Amino acid sequence: MTRDLPPTSVLLAEIGAAHGVRGEVRVKSHTADPEAFQDYGPLHDDRGRTFEVVSARPLKADMLVVAFKGVTDRTAAEKLNRTRLHVDRSALPDPDDEDEFYHADLIGLAVETIAGEPVGTVVAVPNFGSDDLLEVRRPGRSSLYVPFTRAVVPTVDFEARKVVIDPPDGLLDEAGEPPAGADGPDGPAPSGDDDQ
Structure with a gap:
């Protein structure tokens, strides 16, 4: 059980x-x-x-x-x-690098655009084979998968409990479904040079 x-x-x-x-x-x-x-x-x-x-x-x-x-x-x-x-x-100790995060620290953060428009809440940080993604639950809509890169996620503000995204054109209009059959990890995820 x-x-x-x-x-x-x-x-x-x-x-x-x-x-x-x-x-x-x-x-x-x-x-x-x-x-x-x-x-x-x-x-x-x-x-x-x-x-x-x-x-x-x-x-x-x-x-x-x-x-x-x-x-x-x-x-x-x-x-x-x-x-x-x-x-x-x-x-666990706090990450040494400001661009490294534990998945657990990101879960529950509010997500908004750089214009201040609310998007949803981070519910998971899957990785389906390349880069980490933020799974963002949106009220009344399907989840959105946001690439967790510095270009798309320029700000992670733990004090304000929010993530600021600069979504590429069309990202907020897509269903954001993950790849079929994907199953990613939820452990600590130090990022690469271009990732958060």
Whole structure:
């Protein structure tokens, strides 16, 4: 049984296949330093279970081999496949760069145009394969997907709890539907040179 995660919950890692016979699993980390996902205290999943890392070692790029407390055999490890591990935003440090944001910090911000016209509210920060997008819920209309780049989103004002966009022609008239079959992450998202 799953439960709704709090809006301040940040995705740090995802458990993959079992690795060996002693309960270890492959874990894909979403932190800049892959091994840092274990540095923020116990992790939790969307079923309310808590996970404590006993050991972690690099496997490749952003993939680790991890042993969790209480998971001691392959059968138990296999049951964890596709488990998403979260931590509350309050456990994470503030980003070092002013152009880096945690998705959880953006959720709930009001969105308005540079002319001050209200657009909606940020409800998600999906990535369907290239750049991050802001999913903006508009009252009485379908969601709008705004490219999260400096050109389109010149201002993120946390004190005023708003995002200011400079929408390209036609953006506010489109349905803004995501690509078919897309499923993007919601974890920490440091951006590239041209992104927010």
